[in-house]
Amino acid sequence: MTTPADIAAHVLAKLKSTRPLVLCLTNNVVQNFTANLLLAVGGVPVMLNHAEEVRDILHSCANALLINVGTLSTAQAGIMQTAVKCATDAGIPWVLDPVAVGLLTYRTQFCTELLKTPPAMIRGNASEIMALAGVNAATCRGPESGAASSDALEAAQLLSSRTASAVLVTGKTDYMTQGGSTCICTNGHELMTRVTGMGCAMGALAAACTAVADTPLHAAISTAAIMGVCGDRAVARAQHPGSFATAMLDELDSLSPESLRQHAKLTMHEHGGTAIQ
Amino acid sequence: MTTPADIAAHVLAKLKSTRPLVLCLTNNVVQNFTANLLLAVGGVPVMLNHAEEVRDILHSCANALLINVGTLSTAQAGIMQTAVKCATDAGIPWVLDPVAVGLLTYRTQFCTELLKTPPAMIRGNASEIMALAGVNAATCRGPESGAASSDALEAAQLLSSRTASAVLVTGKTDYMTQGGSTCICTNGHELMTRVTGMGCAMGALAAACTAVADTPLHAAISTAAIMGVCGDRAVARAQHPGSFATAMLDELDSLSPESLRQHAKLTMHEHGGTAIQ
Amino acid sequence: MTTPADIAAHVLAKLKSTRPLVLCLTNNVVQNFTANLLLAVGGVPVMLNHAEEVRDILHSCANALLINVGTLSTAQAGIMQTAVKCATDAGIPWVLDPVAVGLLTYRTQFCTELLKTPPAMIRGNASEIMALAGVNAATCRGPESGAASSDALEAAQLLSSRTASAVLVTGKTDYMTQGGSTCICTNGHELMTRVTGMGCAMGALAAACTAVADTPLHAAISTAAIMGVCGDRAVARAQHPGSFATAMLDELDSLSPESLRQHAKLTMHEHGGTAIQ
Numbered sequence: 001m002t003t004p005a006d007i008a009a010h011v012l013a014k015l016k017s018t019r020p021l022v023l024c025l026t027n028n029v030v031q032n033f034t035a036n037l038l039l040a041v042g043g044v045p046v047m048l049n050h051a052e053e054v055r056d057i058l059h060s061c062a063n064a065l066l067i068n069v070g071t072l073s074t075a076q077a078g079i080m081q082t083a084v085k086c087a088t089d090a091g092i093p094w095v096l097d098p099v100a101v102g103l104l105t106y107r108t109q110f111c112t113e114l115l116k117t118p119p120a121m122i123r124g125n126a127s128e129i130m131a132l133a134g135v136n137a138a139t140c141r142g143p144e145s146g147a148a149s150s151d152a153l154e155a156a157q158l159l160s161s162r163t164a165s166a167v168l169v170t171g172k173t174d175y176m177t178q179g180g181s182t183c184i185c186t187n188g189h190e191l192m193t194r195v196t197g198m199g200c201a202m203g204a205l206a207a208a209c210t211a212v213a214d215t216p217l218h219a220a221i222s223t224a225a226i227m228g229v230c231g232d233r234a235v236a237r238a239q240h241p242g243s244f245a246t247a248m249l250d251e252l253d254s255l256s257p258e259s260l261r262q263h264a265k266l267t268m269h270e271h272g273g274t275a276i277q
Numbered sequence: 278m279t280t281p282a283d284i285a286a287h288v289l290a291k292l293k294s295t296r297p298l299v300l301c302l303t304n305n306v307v308q309n310f311t312a313n314l315l316l317a318v319g320g321v322p323v324m325l326n327h328a329e330e331v332r333d334i335l336h337s338c339a340n341a342l343l344i345n346v347g348t349l350s351t352a353q354a355g356i357m358q359t360a361v362k363c364a365t366d367a368g369i370p371w372v373l374d375p376v377a378v379g380l381l382t383y384r385t386q387f388c389t390e391l392l393k394t395p396p397a398m399i400r401g402n403a404s405e406i407m408a409l410a411g412v413n414a415a416t417c418r419g420p421e422s423g424a425a426s427s428d429a430l431e432a433a434q435l436l437s438s439r440t441a442s443a444v445l446v447t448g449k450t451d452y453m454t455q456g457g458s459t460c461i462c463t464n465g466h467e468l469m470t471r472v473t474g475m476g477c478a479m480g481a482l483a484a485a486c487t488a489v490a491d492t493p494l495h496a497a498i499s500t501a502a503i504m505g506v507c508g509d510r511a512v513a514r515a516q517h518p519g520s521f522a523t524a525m526l527d528e529l530d531s532l533s534p535e536s537l538r539q540h541a542k543l544t545m546h547e548h549g550g551t552a553i554q
Numbered sequence: 555m556t557t558p559a560d561i562a563a564h565v566l567a568k569l570k571s572t573r574p575l576v577l578c579l580t581n582n583v584v585q586n587f588t589a590n591l592l593l594a595v596g597g598v599p600v601m602l603n604h605a606e607e608v609r610d611i612l613h614s615c616a617n618a619l620l621i622n623v624g625t626l627s628t629a630q631a632g633i634m635q636t637a638v639k640c641a642t643d644a645g646i647p648w649v650l651d652p653v654a655v656g657l658l659t660y661r662t663q664f665c666t667e668l669l670k671t672p673p674a675m676i677r678g679n680a681s682e683i684m685a686l687a688g689v690n691a692a693t694c695r696g697p698e699s700g701a702a703s704s705d706a707l708e709a710a711q712l713l714s715s716r717t718a719s720a721v722l723v724t725g726k727t728d729y730m731t732q733g734g735s736t737c738i739c740t741n742g743h744e745l746m747t748r749v750t751g752m753g754c755a756m757g758a759l760a761a762a763c764t765a766v767a768d769t770p771l772h773a774a775i776s777t778a779a780i781m782g783v784c785g786d787r788a789v790a791r792a793q794h795p796g797s798f799a800t801a802m803l804d805e806l807d808s809l810s811p812e813s814l815r816q817h818a819k820l821t822m823h824e825h826g827g828t829a830i831q
Contacts, residue, residue: 027324028308028324028326028582029308029312029324030309031582031583032583032584032586032751035583035751036749036750036796036799039750039795040748040795040796044696044698045583045696045750046654046696046697047582047583047624047625049582049625049626049627049630050626050627050628052659052660053626053658053659053661056657056658056659057657057658057696060657061657061696070324071324071325071326072326072327073326073327074327075627103333103334103337103338104334105329105330105333106327106330142321142323142334142338143321144321194316194317195313195316196309196312196313196316196322240317240526240528240530240531241313241317241526241527241530242313242317242522242527242530243523243524243526243527245313245523245526246796246797246800247796248796249794249795249799250796250797251794253794253795253796254794304601305582305601305603306585306586306589309586347601348601348603349603349604350604350629353603377600380610380611380615381602381610381611382606382607382610383606383607383610384607419598419599419600419611419615420598420600421598471593471594471807472590472593473586473589473590473593474586517594517804517805517807518590518593518594518804518807519594519800519801519802519803519807520800520801520803520804522590522800522803523800
């Protein structure tokens with residue numbers, strides 16, 4: 001029987017052997033860390049800032065697309081719309097990272113509009129997923145979630161059934177859901193929230209995984225497991241955020257599929273439309 | 278009697294317990310380091326790139342605003358003007374970091390105009406503070422100061438009396454002045470000038486401190502002490518700029534209010550309008 | 555007799571003593587690492603985002619200019635054209651880093667146009683140099699080269715003879731060529747390609763070197779040797795990309811001219827128009 005840990009190990013092996021090229025249209029704060037994380041784990045990051053070039057690369061060699069709205073500008077919004085259209089036309093999977101959606105009106109409207117062409121996966125914290133699903137989440141912590149990830153499970157399942165996308169809710173526990181199946185990952189450490197861009201870079205990894213996984217849900221499971229296991233290993237070496245960020249990149253580089261399989265804490269739940277708790 | 282070190286310890290304790298949300302409108306080079314420094318010391322960084330979103334967050338949950346003109350563009354200038362207006366209307370303290378003012382005409386005019394709505398604090402190196410005060414400083418080192426911080430003390434006192442803002446001049450010795458009081462901080466190390474964005478991130482910390490301190494001068498004192506003490510501790514562990522930057526973030530995370538109180542080298546001077554030397 | 559290693563040692567000594575100010579018009583992903591690398595090795599980085607300010611600094615205190623098209627936008631393209639014109643008028647050397655040229659049409663046309671005012675040096679990977687020289691290179695790895703650097707030597711010599719610029723092709727082996735002379739550098743390590751911006755920051759170092767070297771070829775030789783020797787030393791301390799990036803900055807700070815002279819693996823070839831192999 002194939003376990004979720006087998007799936008994650010398989011996806012990591014494919015990442016390392018094929019090194020998918022991921023076009024990352026993401027926020028200004030995290031571009032460097034995102035690129036370094038993709039390079040470490042086994043991907044080729046590309047960041048662009050011009051609609052024509054975005055079209056070029058999506059029609060030539062991109063394997064996946066990340067849309068992260070963390071520092072959305074009017075100009076970037078236009079480029080992102082072009083990118084989603086091109087990716088969809090070309091059959092390239094894309095991932096939406098709806099940073100601070102629900103808190104800020106402009107990006108909430110932008111993401112809602114974007115979802116009319118559903119992505120392979122949506123990755124967000126509890127507040128963001130609840131906002132996208134239309135469930136009100138009390139929050140005023142900017143990019144941080146005001147809710148626990150478990151609070152957002154029902155919203156995630158609702159959002160997934162509406163868009164057919166896989167939904168990955170990250171937090172103390174990560175939830176991955178699509179098509180009546182939900183997987184739970186309990187790896188990872190609180191220190192991951194103390195490094196800027198850890199969640200955003202996870203969105204880029206999610207995009208890389210969609211390029212090589214059999215299904216978006218498999219990609220979501222693999223993303224959570226890879227980040228969580230590396231978080232566990234990094235915190236064993238570094239207990240403060242500066243050195244922890246460095247240790248994460250080192251662990252993402254050295255993680256083997258076999259080690260991922262052994263240390264991933266994943267459990268699968270089938271629920272046929274009923275939310276698990 | 279309350280010493281400056283008591284003040285700094287009190288402000289650090291409040292930072293860690295309340296974690297103020299700081300909207301950082303800052304330059305492209307330092308956004309990542311700025312966000313990581315705020316997260317390490319106890320703040321929530323938010324970076325935005327759209328006037329409407331800036332308005333939204335200043336009218337909902339921002340506790341302080343940083344304006345840093347390091348890579349000012351025409352578009353960003355417009356967003357910054359909106360931000361200063363909204364912050365002032367909402368009673369949210371803001372900090373100006375006038376990077377390379379005096380050297381470059383466009384940003385000098387922009388900051389001069391901005392100062393008509395005075396901030397809680399202005400943080401700059403000697404050349405920048407002298408330029409803002411209208412005292413000519415010979416410099417041609419780009420973002421680096423051509424003058425020693427002590428040369429700028431009189432200019433800082435002049436600028437503070439004109440704007441009523443606290444002024445923090447950073448350098449080998451840091452000077453913090455407002456309303457006839459000047460405090461001097463002798464913590465810190467030259468290696469801090471060898472990491473890009475150390476001063477800019479200090480401006481973001483200054484903004485966080487204005488959100489929790491009793492007065493802008495207290496915020497300025499706390500900012501200088503926190504950075505200086507962490508610099509002293511980091512250089513004991515790391516003597517080269519790459520590992521020093523990492524060590525700074527680790528020290529900012531682990532610094533306790535009690536340790537700050539013990540190691541801060543702060544002296545207070547009352548002068549009723551006469552410059553101390 | 556002056557060896558290439560003597561040249562590199564001389565240029566490094568001048569970098570550390572004069573600290574040239576380098577205006578870096580570069581991509582969003584690498585600005586922080588670029589600035590930190592220049593500060594570590596001995597330069598003053600300045601990044602700007604406004605045509606007027608670019609003119610100001612090129613007419614006052616800049617010593618060199620870097621143009622890196624990694625995340626070229628329409629607005630940045632205009633600023634870059636202004637910068638190249640001002641630098642040329644002011645006699646300030648500039649370096650072109652044609653990231654992903656050949657793969658993306660917009661930037662290929664932009665760089666081709668820019669080359670009508672030839673730079674002091676062009677630094678690129680094999681694919682980029684072949685594309686600029688009009689030799690087709692099969693590649694679809696985004697910013698990574700699809701060809702080995704040795705494949706691009708002939709193209710580099712062609713490009714150099716056409717523009718009179720020094721050409722630096724980076725890869726497993728680095729080739730530096732100009733005016734009938736070619737130098738080969740075999741320092742460096744594959745891990746350098748696993749850190750984002752290592753090549754881009756090398757372009758900024760190249761610009762700094764053009765400000766202090768006797769000839770652009772000397773600058774190219776020095777750039778390759780400095781990066782390569784520091785790469786060798788860093789990999790002896792750090793075998794994974796996170797800690798390797800930190801170690802690189804530390805080594806760039808501590809590298810002495812004498813140590814560079816001893817460890818640089820440089821060989822010079824005179825060829826009078828015939829390609830060496």
